[in-house]
Amino acid sequence: MSNSQKTYKPKPISGFPEWLPEYRAVELKWLDHIRKTFESYGFCSIETPAVEELDVLRAKGEVDKEIYVLERLHKDEDDDSEARLALHFDQTVPLARYVAQHFNDLVFPFKRYQIQKVWRGERPQLGRMREFYQCDIDVLHVDNLPISFDAEIPAMIYEALDGLDIGRVQLRINNRKILIGFLNACGIEAQDEITEITRIVDKLEKIGEDEVAAELKKAGILPEIIEKLLTLARNKGHNLDFTKIQSLNDMMKEGLDELKFVMDTLAHLPDHAAIADLSIVRGLDYYTGTVYETQLLDIPEFSGSVCSGGRYDDLASSYINKKLPGVGISIGLSRLFDVLKQNGKIEPGPKSPADILMVLPSEERRQEAMETARTLRARGYKVEMYHAPQKVKKQLSYAEKKSIPYVWFPPFEDGSDHEVKDMGKGEQSPADPDNWEKS
């Protein structure tokens, strides 16, 4: 390394978030809690490479996400013979590819969680990043998937989000068969017309009933149908009375029955936690039954959906000749974290994971201090060794700067006691490394 070289002053890369240790500590706590919740329901972890073949990503046709493609800086002749690789933009396409590729080695129903970063080359703005964590759960089965999973998924997600200390979380649940059944009963059956109506109804929360009615009218929907549709969409609540909603055909009945089953199964949750909401339709054509959206009730200014998902009939038909219905949901973790952080709603964590800072009394007593640290580590404590026999005041100030809650003083002289200082309370007292307990 030459000393004469110029320095290149690094700067943040727009859209690629990076946290200081005290915020990374919070992110890690979130990731741990979410993972623990997913595993407590028996969902297994999988991880797929950061890349997929570009042809895999586009197997269903052009993708509307901005894809990052990989190029080797120094190409050689091999490169032309190899498949083009691109960073994945979600975890759904990789899941479909994974299940198709490993079909014979998996046990179905296949219940997996996947917590990884995904990449999208979009223009960065608040809450929209180019690199971000997604936390996904999905259940897939062959041919038929029991409706009970449509209820298990929101129960898990509520628990996962409720543990993040972000105020009250509300899952809003609907079933697309209700709207589609209703439209069919009104004589609207063309797929493109249904898609257009869904797209408009999806804006209900954003633009309100009047605007939605106006747009529907412009799209050629008859006033009496608009009226009935808006009345239907007004149905919402934790204890929605399904007997008051008239089903007009089999599909609508199926949707209502499924939604009722899901809500009944979620009866144990607090009233605010999960509501049936017949205005929720999700923009994507992809979903065929249950759909989910999520709101943070105590942070109304965060209007975007924190996490969303639903049921799909056929995940992997682009990669395998099997019918694999599934249901899943995805938490946009980095997005949630970033928006809350920028709104000052995230309390930074400690700069060190240590429970205890071990004071180094003198160079001669290093072995003793290290042994005390080992004893405490073996008992499950996280112990950082101070590195130099500096003044006690300096060692205490280091613990303070790193928010380490306890400072341990091994004997400064032969025969004297170990002592521990509780930095929060400011109290110092004798302690035995074999028996001490964190208060």
Next chain:
Amino acid sequence: MSNSQKTYKPKPISGFPEWLPEYRAVELKWLDHIRKTFESYGFCSIETPAVEELDVLRAKGEVDKEIYVLERLHKDEDDDSEARLALHFDQTVPLARYVAQHFNDLVFPFKRYQIQKVWRGERPQLGRMREFYQCDIDVLHVDNLPISFDAEIPAMIYEALDGLDIGRVQLRINNRKILIGFLNACGIEAQDEITEITRIVDKLEKIGEDEVAAELKKAGILPEIIEKLLTLARNKGHNLDFTKIQSLNDMMKEGLDELKFVMDTLAHLPDHAAIADLSIVRGLDYYTGTVYETQLLDIPEFSGSVCSGGRYDDLASSYINKKLPGVGISIGLSRLFDVLKQNGKIEPGPKSPADILMVLPSEERRQEAMETARTLRARGYKVEMYHAPQKVKKQLSYAEKKSIPYVWFPPFEDGSDHEVKDMGKGEQSPADPDNWEKS
């Protein structure tokens, strides 16, 4: 999604490993253990983006690693005004950039761990991948870094590797000042000559003393120097007698003193765990003092170094006008995992993280079964709900396929007992969800 579309049969991407859930479970156990060890010494977690600006990666000059550069699939005019981005090929350059960028917000000595994937566009082969996990620890300080960290790093790494169930691990430790001091004392002071000799000595284990002697002779080194050098390099052992090694100048003495300090500080480890080995020099010019290599003693056929590192004088001078000496080590986790897996040395884990499969007796008893599952989860157990009220035999066989160790039978009739089947022992007995303990 059209049913008439062709399927695109996916295949593995060479160099980008992907595991089935039962192997991912083992990888996750490894990652957890390593992280826990790092944190138990008070090292904090940081994560940097997958990408760096290409100019950051090349700030020190051309890189000998194969770099993947990102291109957006659909470029627009913005792209030319933005910096070119590339996937990081290690975690050392990102650490240097991170510390320079956030210098004023960090507490020094800065002790961090970083467990992320890195990417290299190299030709894949056994143990060499294009995407792999690295687990890095480094300590950085401003201007001067105490030698005690050179001893803490191998203590941590031994604990991290020893817990992976891969047999006996041996850290081999040396100090480059010894060889460089020795060469200086022999009148060899030109940097390129020292580099060339280091490169040859580095091959000792691979090609043996005779070949190394021949190569050194070819490089113009005098026979008596070669003789002395090989004698010096033969010094190795857990309890190496440093008094028997004569230091020829101040630099050599400093190297020997530092190495002795490190070995003395590691005296608590088992004899096989850490040895001083004066033949270890590491290829990189980068290192200036202590150097580390690692061997798996029970898997001699795995000749490559599992993890390696050392001390460097000045990490971030390309990015900031500060002297930041450091010491660090990196575990090539995916490489280790892949080689052991391909050698049949990794026992697959369970296909589900669940401790317990909850039997569903009938649709009518779903709420009761779910409530039992919730009770057990609240007590810390991982409980997978069976999804359909199928024959008990079928539910048991599912638990077996997923290696779930316990199957719970909630009451099949009012008033009857809960029962648990221990799948390993084949025993079934009454149990109370509020008090049951895993045996």
